[in-house]
Amino acid sequence: MQLQVMNSPFNQEQVELLNQSLSTLTPSQKVWLSGYLAAQQSLLDTGSLDSQGGKLPNVSAGQTISKEVTILFGSQTGNAQSLAENAGKTLSDRGYQVTVSSMSDFKPNNLKKVKNLLIVVSTHGEGDPPDNALTFYEYLTGKRAPKLDDLRFSVLSLGDSSYEFFCQTGKDFEKRLVELGGKSLYKRVDCDLDFEEPAAEWLEGVTNGLSEGQGESGTQVTTVAPKAAASAYSRTNPFRAEVLENINLNGRGSNKETRHLELSLEGSGLTFEAGDCLGIYPENDPLEVDMLLSELKWNPDEMVAVNKQGDMHSLKDALTSHFEITGLTKALLKQVAQLSTNEDLKELVSTGNEAKLKVYLQGRDVLDLIRDYGVWGESAQDFVSALRKMPPRLYSIASSLNANPEEVHLTIGAVRYEAHGRERKGVCSILCAERLQPGDTLPVFIQQNKNFKLPENTDTPIIMVGPGTGIAPFRSFLQEREESGAEGKSWLFFGDQHFMTDFLYQTEWQKFIKDGALTKMDVAFSRDTEEKVYVQHRMLEHSKELFSWLQEGAAVYVCGDKNSMAKDVQTTLLQIIENEGGMSSEKAEEYLADMKKQKRYQRDVY
Known part of the structure; x- marks a missing residue:
């Protein structure tokens, strides 16, 4: 429909000019223009622009306060990223010009240009930054970090208070930013596993802090909790998923019990991608x-x-x-x-x-x-x-939604051990192993994991390392690649204790190989030989071929125990790069760091 004087607020000359211009625009250009005009109006409404679209100075204590806000996140499982994106949307709706970025995608040299900085970061392992925060963390804590006397900042830190170094990465960021001259616009907030309420309070405090700098009165902020999918169900409103199957994957005589769980998502509207996690709110024994x-x-x-x-x-x-x-x-x-x-x-x-x-x-x-x-x-x-709220348990999804519509599959290892004279049991794993039957329901939600995703180019070779229950996401990967007809090569390294009792999903891997979805598989069963053999040993045995795959652009994925396996695999990977590439240890580190930047080295470790 063309504009006319009668159906628009424009005069004849404006109507003719607009009709002439609009007819030459592509659909994407029209969408961009509509967003641009909406943003201009938002800035006008908040007093950042005058009626002619020119910027108005915001002066406080003799200084011009920027309406630009940079939000950087460091996230391992996706929680920090979701909170950062939610904060970005909230501030954008209030007229701020917001940039939300992973720390790994942010150019550190641009830090000195930032006036308002929000850090949302989790702590991983024993006080360590998450993988996608490492480079920025090392830059900021190193000698090359610039003075930041004009910076205002605030930190939202995520962690688990059962660990000794609770929220340590967030504390480190705050301390260093202060050392560099930054000024806090709102106090640091440390969140335990039940992070929703303190995160909302932090965002309200940050928004009021920014508003005060603009000379605006503080207002109550209404935020919408980030959702993992376009569904009425979320972390704060879980879906009751019916149990379809609950099978022990281990053979008779095994030292382990690994449950394969199939749940129905019918009627939930929940969706997920290969690499995402499912959260379960369990009940105590x-x-x-x-x-x-x-x-x-x-x-x-x-x-x-x-x-x-x-x-x-x-x-x-x-x-x-x-x-x-x-x-x-x-x-x-x-x-x-x-x-x-x-x-x-x-x-x-x-x-x-x-x-x-x-x-x-x-x-x-x-x-x-x-x-x-x-x-x-x-x-x-x-x-x-005084007690801590029941935290959800996150499990790597072991199925593809395209291959299994309205279903989600999990691979859960039962946790049992003795301590201080009593038998101890994993809350969720033993619920699944001992008390959960087909027909029962579990409260669940989808946890996106944008840091553990298949390459967009389906021709890209992939190398997957997943011993024990770390195999779960790779079942999802291969189902997805098979459904999409991906042509890229795939190589799986799997390990466990015994071939006869612990070869999880053995017949499925054989079928994937037969059908061509899986190109190559190497296994390590540590208790079947006099000398224990693990997945990293199999990697070394094939070091030349593995490095050749890396040179071809292969993406490497590691899933499983962070305390030993993941560290050993990374050490082995660096050794292969160094030896087969004829590099120094420093060059091998740079090679792997570059793979991380290209999202060709991704880990889902716990």
Whole structure:
């Protein structure tokens, strides 16, 4: 439809000019123009532009305050990225010119040009930055980092308080930015596994901090929790997925129990890509809950609030579904000590006893804490308010949505061990292994993992290293490549204890090889030989061919245990690059760093 004077607010001359111009534009150019005009109006509404579209100066204390905001994220599983993107949308809606970027994609030399910086970063392993934050972290903490006297910043840090170096990466970033001259526009916020509420409070504080710099009054910020998919269901509103299959993948006599779980997503609207994760909110073992209740002095049916919104549940239900009772953290013990009258507990958490406290935390749970130091609090509400909320468990998805519509498959290793005279069990893994039957339901959500994705070019060769349950995403990868008709070569390294009992999905890999979706597979079964053999040993045996694949542009994926396997595989990969490429160790490091930048070296480790 052409513009006319009668159907538009333009005069005849403007109508003729617009019709002439619009007829020459492509659809994408029209979309861009509409967005540009909307952004201009937004800036006009917030006072950043005058009525002719010119910028208005924003002056505070004699300085011009920029409306540009840079948000950098470092994310291993996708949580920090989702929060950064959500913050970017919120600030964009308020008229700020926002750039959201992974730290690995940000050019460090541009840092000195940034006036308003928001850091959203998780802590990985024992206080380490996530993979896509390493380069920026090393630059910022190195000698080449510039003075940042004109920078205003704030840090949102994600972590797990059960680890000793809780939120350490975020703390490091804040300390270094202050050393370089940066000024805090809002205090650093450290988030535990239940990060939604503190992250929302941080974003509100940041927005008010930016507004105050602009001379605007602080306002309440309404944010929408980031969703992993276009669905009504999310981390904060999980979908009850029906169990279709629950099978033990290990053979009789195995030392392990690995469950293959198939869940229905029918009616959820949830979608995912190969490489994403599924989050499950589990329930605590009923026997564990009963033992805990027997130590408490309150009625199991007494009602307690389980969140800040005041949702009420019975004490038994709260301990079953809403709070973590199988682990202890330093933060929990310090909070309990404030509610307790036990002097020994107060001594344990006092300054100078860090080493003793660290030893106590290992392998103990809430029941141990009560038996050792007594019940805390004057009421059941006091008791549960000290506990950490039940965190979801994330599992790499082991299926392709294209190959299995409205289904999601998981590979879960059952966790059982003894500590301090009691048998201990993994909360979610044992729920799946011992109590979950077909027809039951689980509360689930999709967790996107944009840092673990197949190459866009389906001709790209891929090398996959996944011992044990680390095999899960590669089943998804190969199903997806088979469905899409990908032509690129694929090479899988798998390892476990015994060939006869622990070769997970063996017949499926054989079928993939027969059908051409899998080009090559090498396996290592550590307990079948006198000398233990692991996946990194198989990589070394084929070092020349493996390096040839790298030279052809192959992407390398590693999934599994971060503490030993992932480190050993990376050391081996560097050794292969150094030896087969005739490089120094420094050049091999640069080669691997360049692969990371090209997203040709990706890890999903836990």
